[in-house]
Amino acid sequence: MSNVTLNLLKYEIDFFQLSVSQYVGGEPCNGYTFINYGTTNVKIEAVTLAPSQQLEVGGNVGEITNQRFFVNFGGTSTGNNCVVIKKRYLNV
Numbered sequence: 450m451s452n453v454t455l456n457l458l459k460y461e462i463d464f465f466q467l468s469v470s471q472y473v474g475g476e477p478c479n480g481y482t483f484i485n486y487g488t489t490n491v492k493i494e495a496v497t498l499a500p501s502q503q504l505e506v507g508g509n510v511g512e513i514t515n516q517r518f519f520v521n522f523g524g525t526s527t528g529n530n531c532v533v534i535k536k537r538y539l540n541v
Contacts, residue, residue, distance in 0.1 A: 458511060459539040467520050468529040474517040478537040480507035481518065488528035492521040498531075513541060 460479065467473070474481065482505045485491045485498040493504050508514060522529045 458541065460536055461539060463535040463537065465533050465535075467531045467533060468522075470519070470521045470523075472517045472519050473533055474535075475515060476537070477513040477515055477541065478535050479513055480505065480536045482506075482534040483518075483520070484532045484534070485530070486532055487522075487530035489522060489525045491529070491531045492523065493518055507536070511541070513538060 468487075482503060483491075483493050483498065484503040485500055488500055490500070491498050496504055498504055506518070520531055520533070522531075
């Protein structure tokens with residue numbers, strides 16, 4: 450019987466909430482999930498999320514991206530609540 454050594458990729462998950470239009474990203478990570486918990490539509494680049502909808506942008510195992518995404522509430526000032534979940538590797 451032989452010993453097998455696995456080099457596992459370690460990651461953390463970051464959660465943050467947005468209520469104003471802004472860019473998200475720009476640092477190395479594996480994926481994002483955008484969840485619209487607000488009462489207004491939110492646009493992630495060209496994808497419109499109605500309330501309660503979500504968008505997942507994920508990479509395969511070991512992949513990273515530095516892409517930025519524009520989260521746009523379209524000028525509304527009330528009812529905005531987009532939760533962003535970011536998966537980032539620690540040892541890449």
